[in-house]
Amino acid sequence: xxxxxxxxxxxxxxxxxxxxxxxxxxxxxxxxxxxxxxxxxxxxxxxxxxxxxxxxxxxxxxxxxxxxxxxxxxxxxxxxxxxxxxxxxxxxxxxxxxxxxxxxxxxxxxxxxxxxxxxxxxxxxxxxxxxxxxxxxxxxxxxxxxxxxxxxxxxxxxxxxxxxxxxxxxxxxxxxxxxxxxxxxxxxxxxxxxxxxxxxxxxxxxxxxxxxxxxxxxxxxxxxxxxxxxxxxxxxxxxxxxxxxxxxxxxxxxxxxxxx
Amino acid sequence: xxxxxxxxxxxxxxxxxxxxxxxxxxxxxxxxxxxxxxxxxxxxxxxxxxxxxxxxxxxxxxxxxxxxxxxxxxxxxxxxxxxxxxxxxxxxxxxxxxxxxxxxxxxxxxxxxxxxxxxxxxxxxxxxxxxxxxxxxxxxxxxxxxxxxxxxxxxxxxxxxxxxxxxxxxxxxxxxxxxxxxxxxxxxxxxxxxxxxxxxxxxxxxxxxxxxxxxxxxxxxxxxxxxxxxxxxxxxxxxxxxxxxxxxxxxxxxxxxxxxxxxxxxxxxxxxxxxxxxxxxxxxxxxxxxxxx
Numbered sequence: 001x002x003x004x005x006x007x008x009x010x011x012x013x014x015x016x017x018x019x020x021x022x023x024x025x026x027x028x029x030x031x032x033x034x035x036x037x038x039x040x041x042x043x044x045x046x047x048x049x050x051x052x053x054x055x056x057x058x059x060x061x062x063x064x065x066x067x068x069x070x071x072x073x074x075x076x077x078x079x080x081x082x083x084x085x086x087x088x089x090x091x092x093x094x095x096x097x098x099x100x101x102x103x104x105x106x107x108x109x110x111x112x113x114x115x116x117x118x119x120x121x122x123x124x125x126x127x128x129x130x131x132x133x134x135x136x137x138x139x140x141x142x143x144x145x146x147x148x149x150x151x152x153x154x155x156x157x158x159x160x161x162x163x164x165x166x167x168x169x170x171x172x173x174x175x176x177x178x179x180x181x182x183x184x185x186x187x188x189x190x191x192x193x194x195x196x197x198x199x200x201x202x203x204x205x206x207x208x209x210x211x212x213x214x215x216x217x218x219x220x221x222x223x224x225x226x227x228x229x230x231x232x233x234x235x236x237x238x239x240x241x242x243x244x245x246x247x248x249x250x251x252x253x254x255x256x257x258x259x260x
Numbered sequence: 261x262x263x264x265x266x267x268x269x270x271x272x273x274x275x276x277x278x279x280x281x282x283x284x285x286x287x288x289x290x291x292x293x294x295x296x297x298x299x300x301x302x303x304x305x306x307x308x309x310x311x312x313x314x315x316x317x318x319x320x321x322x323x324x325x326x327x328x329x330x331x332x333x334x335x336x337x338x339x340x341x342x343x344x345x346x347x348x349x350x351x352x353x354x355x356x357x358x359x360x361x362x363x364x365x366x367x368x369x370x371x372x373x374x375x376x377x378x379x380x381x382x383x384x385x386x387x388x389x390x391x392x393x394x395x396x397x398x399x400x401x402x403x404x405x406x407x408x409x410x411x412x413x414x415x416x417x418x419x420x421x422x423x424x425x426x427x428x429x430x431x432x433x434x435x436x437x438x439x440x441x442x443x444x445x446x447x448x449x450x451x452x453x454x455x456x457x458x459x460x461x462x463x464x465x466x467x468x469x470x471x472x473x474x475x476x477x478x479x480x481x482x483x484x485x486x487x488x489x490x491x492x493x494x495x496x497x498x499x500x501x502x503x504x505x506x507x508x509x510x511x512x513x514x515x516x517x518x519x520x521x522x523x524x525x526x527x528x529x530x531x532x533x534x535x536x537x538x539x540x541x542x543x544x545x546x547x548x549x550x551x552x553x
Contacts, residue, residue, distance in 0.1 A: 005357070
């Protein structure tokens with residue numbers, strides 16, 4: 001491939017990716033006729049519904065991250081240490097949420113945990129929130145598990161555990177004080193992806209009727225002219241920030257290791 | 261896990277205790293993935309009174325549902341084919357095209373962002389660009405007198421949705437194919453040219469056959485990805501385009517098909533299509549790993 005052709009392909013590709021972002025930002029700034037302004041953003045920020053749905057999604061994202069860490073770190077650690085033969089199986093299972101579309105999973109939730117079932121989670125607001133959090137955790141499981149498992153690969157789990165045990169540490173101490181700090185970067189990467197996924201998620205929240213940011217975006221899109229584009233820009237910045245932070249923490253540790 | 265702390269387990273005597281560590285994870289998967297999916301699959305083969313039937317599956321073969329599957333499949337095939345092609349070309353330009361190495365890291369980071377930037381905001385971005393009042397639409401009309409609408413282009417259509425889906429399909433392809441392109445050994449190319457192969461021959465006879473499983477596997481992955489995408493489609497088209505995820509969404513919300521078990525059957529059909537695509541992906545992935553180590 002010649003260099004000129006490479007440049008041409010790359011520039012065409014970049015144009016395709018930049019134009020929609022440009023269009024989105026341009027639209028979000030043109031609420032005032034004839035000049036650019038931040039009016040749409042002001043309108044969005046002043047909307048109490050924006051604040052409610054946004055903070056709801058932030059809280060849900062944080063809860064999902066905490067739950068995800070509590071579930072994934074001990075599991076990945078245990079599989080590496082005691083059940084290495086099961087590793088491919090567990091890894092395959094963690095990829096299943098990518099195979100089964102979210103709309104199907106949440107359909108199952110609605111039918112399985114309705115008010116007349118054995119576990120009526122959708123009967124109460126708390127129960128529905130809990131169910132939504134489990135759904136989010138399921139959506140982010142492939143990313144969280146992969147990140148943590150890759151992190152565990154870089155440390156000698158068996159030796160560290162034996163050393164800790166001979167010093168009298170219990171399992172909880174080992175996981176909290178030994179494993180977690182060692183895979184912190186991986187856990188953070190997984191957490192940022194989870195945050196980005198939860199903030200933008202639409203299907204599950206909409207079908208479970210919870211006031212999250214995604215359904216609010218869609219509602220605004222159907223009813224307002226300029227505000228949706230301001231919201232979309234905000235959503236894009238959140239995604240960027242999350243991915244940027246992953247790069248940052250990964251790079252930070254690389255320097256850390258090079259210094260030793 | 262607390263019961264494992266003391267006394268230290270002697271593994272030979274309590275083999276079952278080791279499995280206990282997987283219990284929380286297994287329970288989570290069972291309750292929030294396996295059982296809900298089973299509920300859908302079983303429901304697809306049940307009447308309202310719970311008796312076994314093929315009526316729901318047969319009910320899928322009506323004109324409106326079949327056409328929704330057909331449109332969904334067409335959009336998924338088109339967006340994954342173009343996604344693979346363009347993603348491959350961009351990755352090849354980046355890895356093999358002699359471009360400065362500084363381009364690589366930002367492009368990969370951007371791919372990571374863009375492949376995660378799906379859903380409702382993506383739909384808005386394309387509405388603002390190719391919609392009736394969008395940036396590109398207006399620019400073409402005022403500067404060149406080209407009226408996209410009059411030419412039959414509509415963002416709320418097959419091609420509109422396909423172009424929009426490409427925004428997350430191309431980056432995904434770039435992310436997956438770049439390591440594979442890195443795995444092409446320089447020696448292969450040198451050996452080929454020693455034997456007198458031209459650049460085109462090298463690609464046709466050596467490189468593409470090696471990359472083929474990866475490319476086809478990624479195609480399957482992208483296909484499943486597009487087939488299950490709900491939010492972008494709903495935010496972009498409302499309910500004007502009759503594709504499977506939109507129909508299923510409406511069915512779950514308000515039983516528009518008038519038969520709850522037909523909804524199960526539709527969802528089952530979705531699992532079947534995405535499941536099949538993923539089986540293809542996994543099989544081809546295993547094949548491709550033989551060469552690209």
